[in-house]
Amino acid sequence: MKPRSQCVCCTMCGGSTPEESLQAFEEHLLCPSCLETENALCEECEERIWQSDDAGCQGRTLCQSCFDHEFTVCIECGALLRTSSAYYYGSDSCDEAYCYDCYSDLPTDDPIQDYYYKPDPIFYGDGPRYFGVELEIDSGGELSANARILSEIANQEANCLYVKHDGSLRNGLELVTHPMSLNHQLHCMPWSEVCQKAVSLGYLSHRTNSCGLHVHVSRMALGETEAQQDSVIARVLYFFEKHWEELLKFSRRTQNQLNQWAARYGYKQSPMEILHYAKKDTCGNRHTCVNLQNDTTVEFRMFRGTLKPNTIFATLQLLNRICDVALFMSDEEITAMAWTTFVSGLAAEQYSELIRYLKERQLYVNEPVEAEVEN
Numbered sequence: 001m002k003p004r005s006q007c008v009c010c011t012m013c014g015g016s017t018p019e020e021s022l023q024a025f026e027e028h029l030l031c032p033s034c035l036e037t038e039n040a041l042c043e044e045c046e047e048r049i050w051q052s053d054d055a056g057c058q059g060r061t062l063c064q065s066c067f068d069h070e071f072t073v074c075i076e077c078g079a080l081l082r083t084s085s086a087y088y089y090g091s092d093s094c095d096e097a098y099c100y101d102c103y104s105d106l107p108t109d110d111p112i113q114d115y116y117y118k119p120d121p122i123f124y125g126d127g128p129r130y131f132g133v134e135l136e137i138d139s140g141g142e143l144s145a146n147a148r149i150l151s152e153i154a155n156q157e158a159n160c161l162y163v164k165h166d167g168s169l170r171n172g173l174e175l176v177t178h179p180m181s182l183n184h185q186l187h188c189m190p191w192s193e194v195c196q197k198a199v200s201l202g203y204l205s206h207r208t209n210s211c212g213l214h215v216h217v218s219r220m221a222l223g224e225t226e227a228q229q230d231s232v233i234a235r236v237l238y239f240f241e242k243h244w245e246e247l248l249k250f251s252r253r254t255q256n257q258l259n260q261w262a263a264r265y266g267y268k269q270s271p272m273e274i275l276h277y278a279k280k281d282t283c284g285n286r287h288t289c290v291n292l293q294n295d296t297t298v299e300f301r302m303f304r305g306t307l308k309p310n311t312i313f314a315t316l317q318l319l320n321r322i323c324d325v326a327l328f329m330s331d332e333e334i335t336a337m338a339w340t341t342f343v344s345g346l347a348a349e350q351y352s353e354l355i356r357y358l359k360e361r362q363l364y365v366n367e368p369v370e371a372e373v374e375n
Contacts, residue, residue: 010034042066056080076102087116111147112173113164122159124188125181129221129323131316132179132297136211136305138172140203147173149201153193160189169210172203179218182320186313186353195307199375203307206252206374211305212261213312215319216297222327233290233298234271235326235334240289240302241267241274246339249361250318252304252374262289262302271331307375314357321346321354340365 007016010031017031024030025039025048040051044066056062058080062071072083079099087103088096098106103116123130140146147163150173154161159178166174180189198205205211222232240247244264248255258264265288268274278292291299303315325334325342343364346355358364360372 012038044070072097074099074102076105088114111144111151111163112142113162115165115167117162117164119162119178122178123180124158124160124178125184127181127221128218129181129320130179130218131182131185131319132216133175133177133185133312133316134212134214134216135175135205135312136166136169136172136213137175137198137203137205137307138169138208138210138305140173140198140201141171142169142173146201146203150175150194150197153197154190156190157188161194170208172208172211179216182316185316191309191312195309195312195375199307204375205305205307206311208305209257212301213303213305213315215300215303215315216294217300217319217323219296219298221323222298230275231271232323232326233292234275235329235331236298236322237265237274237278237290238268238271238331238334239322239326239337241265242335243339243342246363247302249363250358251302252306253302257304258289258302261287263287264289271334308372310353310372311357311374313353317351317354321351339363 006019008019008022008029009015010017010022011028012030012034015031015033021032022029023032023035023039025035030038038051039048040054040061041048042063043056043061045063047063049061049063053064054061055064055067056071057073057078060080070082072081072086073079074081074086075096076098079102081097081099083097086097087100088098121132142165151161151163154175154177160180161175161177164174164176166172175194177185177189185191205213219229222236223229241264244267248258251258253262265274265278268277278288278290286293286299287301289300289302291301293299300319306312321342325337329337343355343358348355355364
């Protein structure tokens, strides 16, 4: 004969409950009803908590520890946000978190946008190959007055450029262009005037250890489908790995600097091997020579910053030529291509700035010329 269950009083409601039905929590023994009404499980760590200690909101239950370490709320609408996806207003504030919609609605008359600022892109020139430039300049101050001066020069004819805060800079600015065709970057974007004014305001770029010249190229320029884009990107990655020494010299960076900000993936026997490795092992790391973490662009990060317009033009022309080679050559052709073949195929009328720069860096078929000073 099965023994009768011993009844014990629930310490919350006082009701008599079979002992085996009670749940111990902290110093309490709770009946099933009180367990349901008074307790809850944190949805993040699955620890049991009192309902009164629920730090979550909007129907999501969170313990205080998980909320403090992983979550915040939008200061405007109260939406629960992971801290990794929140937006923060101002360059130094980490207290006023916003969701994307509320952040996008914030008014600002400060010409220095913060790190998270991403306006709707304005496309200039004929596509689909567009180039977006991010130029870091330092040592002249993160000053609104300077940002406004540079913006006004760049945007005399159209809204071409905006200025951002960049935490990697000591005392400077990041200049970012909207996406433009190569022709528009070379002939319509007033790089010469912008660079000249930046120098006069005391900024440096090449002559710092902090500044980079990053270029985004639209993925749609590399193929209509993801498979076509991957095939071209694989050949781009192979080109960078095979000709790393030449591109290192072109970049004006040191190997140690690239290891920190624009690391290589490592040479493999075929383009697709490098792509597979890059997709598998980057783990969300954007500090690679060719950053593949963006959905709509491929970002080239290995180049040192500069306030010399011809260097900007040469870099854009180099990337345009690499994209052409990757787009129109087969895997076999690009694996067999020597650096001398690559540079000797440049048309002088189309790539004059690039040829000049290659000669300055002694990368053009043994035809060096005297280099101008970089700022």
